[in-house]
Amino acid sequence: MTIFALSSGPGISGIAVVRISGQETAKIIKTLTKLPLPKPRTATLRKINKINTSELIDEGIILWFPGPQSYTGEDMAEIQVHGSKAVVDSLHFSLSNIENCRLAEPGEFTKLAFQNGKINLLKAESIADLISSETEIQRQQAIKIMNGKSADQFNFLREKLIKILSHVEAKIDFPDEDLPNNILDEIQNDSKEVIIKIKKILNDHKVGERIREGFKIAILGPTNAGKSSLMNHLSNRDVAIVSEIAGTTRDVIETHLNLDGYPVVISDTAGIRDSKDEIEKKGIKLSLNRAEKADLKLVVIDAKTLDFSDFLKGLLDENAILVINKSDLLEKDIYPELKKTNHVLISIKENKNIEELISKIKNNLKNKFITSDDILITRERHRQHLQQCLDYLNNFNQKKEIEDFDKAAEDLRLATRHLGMIVGKVDVEEILGSIFNDFCIGK
Numbered sequence: 001m002t003i004f005a006l007s008s009g010p011g012i013s014g015i016a017v018v019r020i021s022g023q024e025t026a027k028i029i030k031t032l033t034k035l036p037l038p039k040p041r042t043a044t045l046r047k048i049n050k051i052n053t054s055e056l057i058d059e060g061i062i063l064w065f066p067g068p069q070s071y072t073g074e075d076m077a078e079i080q081v082h083g084s085k086a087v088v089d090s091l092h093f094s095l096s097n098i099e100n101c102r103l104a105e106p107g108e109f110t111k112l113a114f115q116n117g118k119i120n121l122l123k124a125e126s127i128a129d130l131i132s133s134e135t136e137i138q139r140q141q142a143i144k145i146m147n148g149k150s151a152d153q154f155n156f157l158r159e160k161l162i163k164i165l166s167h168v169e170a171k172i173d174f175p176d177e178d179l180p181n182n183i184l185d186e187i188q189n190d191s192k193e194v195i196i197k198i199k200k201i202l203n204d205h206k207v208g209e210r211i212r213e214g215f216k217i218a219i220l221g222p223t224n225a226g227k228s229s230l231m232n233h234l235s236n237r238d239v240a241i242v243s244e245i246a247g248t249t250r251d252v253i254e255t256h257l258n259l260d261g262y263p264v265v266i267s268d269t270a271g272i273r274d275s276k277d278e279i280e281k282k283g284i285k286l287s288l289n290r291a292e293k294a295d296l297k298l299v300v301i302d303a304k305t306l307d308f309s310d311f312l313k314g315l316l317d318e319n320a321i322l323v324i325n326k327s328d329l330l331e332k333d334i335y336p337e338l339k340k341t342n343h344v345l346i347s348i349k350e351n352k353n354i355e356e357l358i359s360k361i362k363n364n365l366k367n368k369f370i371t372s373d374d375i376l377i378t379r380e381r382h383r384q385h386l387q388q389c390l391d392y393l394n395n396f397n398q399k400k401e402i403e404d405f406d407k408a409a410e411d412l413r414l415a416t417r418h419l420g421m422i423v424g425k426v427d428v429e430e431i432l433g434s435i436f437n438d439f440c441i442g443k
Contacts, residue, residue, distance in 0.1 A: 001022060001100055002020065002021065002023060002024040002025060002028065002100060002101045002102075003020070003021055003022055003101070003102060003103070003104035003105075003108055003109070004018060004019065004020045004021075004092070004095045004101060004102075004104060005018070005019055005103060005108075005109070006018055006019075006088055006092070007019040007078070007109075008083065011083075011085075012085065013083030014082070014083055015080050015081070015082065015083050016080070016082070016083035016084075016088050017078055017079070017080050018078070018079045018081070018088065018091055018092070018095075019076070019077075019078050019079075019104075019109060020076065020077045020078075020079070020095070021070070021071075021072045021074050021075070021077075021104075021109060021112060022074055022075065022100075022101070023074070023075065024098070024100055024101060025074070025075040025077050026064075026066075026075055028095070028098060028101065029062060029077050031051060031098070032048050032049060032051070032094070033046040033047065033048060033049070033062065034047075034049060037064055038063075039064070040064055040065065040066050040069075041063065041064070041065060042063075042064075043061045043062075043063055044061065044062050044063075044064075045059065045060070045061060045062075046059070046060070046061075046062045047059050048060055048062075048091065050090065050094050051094040051095075051097050051098060057081070057087060057090045057091055057094065058081040058082055058087045058090075058091070060079055060080045060081040060082070061079070061080040062077060062078075062079055062080075063077060063078040063079075063080070064077050065077065065078075068116070068118075071109065071113055071118065072109055072112040072113050072118070073113060073116030073117065073118045074112060074116065079091065107128070110124050110127055110128075111124075114424060120148075120423045120424050120425075121422070121423050121424030122145055122148075122150055122151045122154070122422065122423050122424075123145070123148065123151065124424075125145070125378070125379065126142045126143075126145035126146040126378075127146065129141070129142040129145070129212060129378065130142035130143065130146065134256070134258060135258045135261045135262060135263045136261035137211055137261050137262055137263065137369065138212065138263055141208065141376060141378065144376065145376065145378065149375070150375045151423050153197075153375050154375075154419055154423050155423060155425070157194050157198070157419055158416055158423075160190050160193070160194055161190075161191075161194060161393075161412060161415055161416040161419065162416060163190065164186075164187050164190050164191055164412060165409065165412045165413065165416060167183050167186070168187070168405055168409045168412060169409055172405050172406060172409060191393060191396065195390065195393050195394070195397075198390045198393075199390065201377065201386060202377075202383065202386055202387065202390070204376070204377060206377070207368070207369060208376035208377045208378040209378060209379070209383075210295065210368060210369065211263065211369060211376075211378070212378045213263075214256060214263040214264055214265035215262060215263060215264050215265070215295050215296070215365055215369075216267070216293060216294045216295045216296070217265070217266045217267065217294060217295065217297075217298060217361070218266075218267045218269060218290045218291050218293075218294035218296075218297050218298070219231055219266065219267065219268050219269060219298045219300060220269055220290075220291055220297055220298065220299050220300070221299055221300035222301065222302070224302065225300045225325055226300055226302070226326065226348050227268055227269065227300045228253075228268050229325075229349075230298070230300060230323065230325065230346075230348055231253070231255065231266060231268040233351075233354060234257065234266060234358075235255050235266070253267065253268040254266070254267050254268075259358070259361065259362060259365065260362060262365045262369065264365070267290050267294070269286065269290055269291075291315060294319070295319065295368060296319055296320070296361065296365075297315055297316075297317075297319060297320040298320075298321055298323050298357075298361075299315050299316060299320055299321070299322050299323065300323045301322070301323070301324055301325070302326055303324050303325060303326045303327045303329060303330040303334075303345070304326055304329050304330075316341055316342075319364075320342065321342050321343070321344065321357070321360055321361070321364070322338065322341045322342060322343035323346060323357060324338070324343060324344070325346055325347065325348060326347060326348075326349070327345040327346060327347045327352060327353070328347040328349065328352065330345070342360070344356050344360060382422050385418040385419065385421050385422050386418070386419075386422070388414075389415045389416075389418040389419050392411045392412070392414045392418065393411070393415045395408075395411040396408050396411040396412045
């Protein structure tokens with residue numbers, strides 16, 4: 001089966017790129033252009049016609065990539081035409097009328113590249129991350145994974161486990177033979193080294209996931225303190241409804257921001273107060289849940305009332321900033337108790353000290369995103385496989401100590417399998433769908 005899709009973004013553009021991959025690619029290019037194939041990997045200007053007619057669709061550039069030296073590992077071509085909807089639709093219609101040629105599914109080109117051994121699973125995921133990156137730090141992380149250091153390290157650890165497994169299986173196959181002491185020491189040292197390395201990777205404070213998914217900031221506080229106004233001000237648009245009526249915000253409202261290259265997800269939450277309204281009480285419960293999951297809490301209070309209950313004090317930990325809003329109405333100095341907290345006096349109405357608050361947020365971001373390790377876990381899938389690998393390795397060591405080598409070998413096989421599933425070294429058909437469905441069509 002040959003597949004095709006628009007690989008450039010939808011909508012009107014100067015150029016649109018339609019990608020084709022599969023056994024019939026060469027035949028399709030000849031049929032569309034009514035000329036022999038162009039030279040491989042050479043941009044060639046050709047007239048592109050409708051199938052079975054001489055009617056011209058457009059004049060554009062053909063790039064021909066014979067397999068296996070192509071992105072997918074199959075015969076592949078890219079057609080560059082003018083980016084109008086009519087031109088692209090006409091080209092798609094002609095391609096869809098060719099036998100054994102169909103529109104590609106999301107991520108299918110990259111899935112073929114993986115299945116044909118052109119890339120590993122980590123690189124496939126990093127390509128998706130690069131396409132969806134919105135900030136500089138997300139782009140840098142995707143490029144870092146694409147360069148292959150993480151995959152190389154996971155493969156190195158996996159090879160160590162395979163080596164240990166070969167020694168253990170030798171003991172099972174020849175039970176009457178004693179393994180040399182140096183082999184037993186090697187099993188002990190290598191398994192210990194792998195365990196230490198995996199623990200170090202897992203102890204990463206989820207930096208990779210924070211970068212990929214966004215740093216989570218929750219705006220909390222009592223009603224009418226200015227939480228929604230702060231959300232709108234930071235977003236430079238009206239994301240949340242602002243009203244003098246207390247309890248306007250009932251649900252959690254989210255917006256994605258780019259703060260100096262750092263991806264941020266800000267949540268405006270329901271005002272925290274004693275309420276008999278069932279809907280509002282559910283909103284307050286959601287607020288508290290969001291506070292628990294947030295990387296940073298902005299606890300907003302009103303400078304006029306300085307409503308600062310014991311409950312709000314409990315939210316002020318090392319991952320919180322106290323934001324005292326409406327400071328233009330402050331008639332006296334704030335309490336000495338508040339001065340001891342990590343706080344900032346602002347006035348959203350007069351745009352006062354907003355930059356100071358943003359600076360505090362940025363400093364918190366920088367500290368959260370610091371990492372010196374080349375290996376980054378960017379998905380929960382990676383973390384789960386590493387944790388399961390670690391669990392099986394611990395089981396292996398326990399069984400090895402009592403010389404239950406048969407069961408120990410099975411734990412080692414499962415540990416090796418989970419490491420392999422990160423980079424796609426084993427049968428991972430069950431997870432391919434969920435990974436590649438996140439891609440856009442044409443990639």
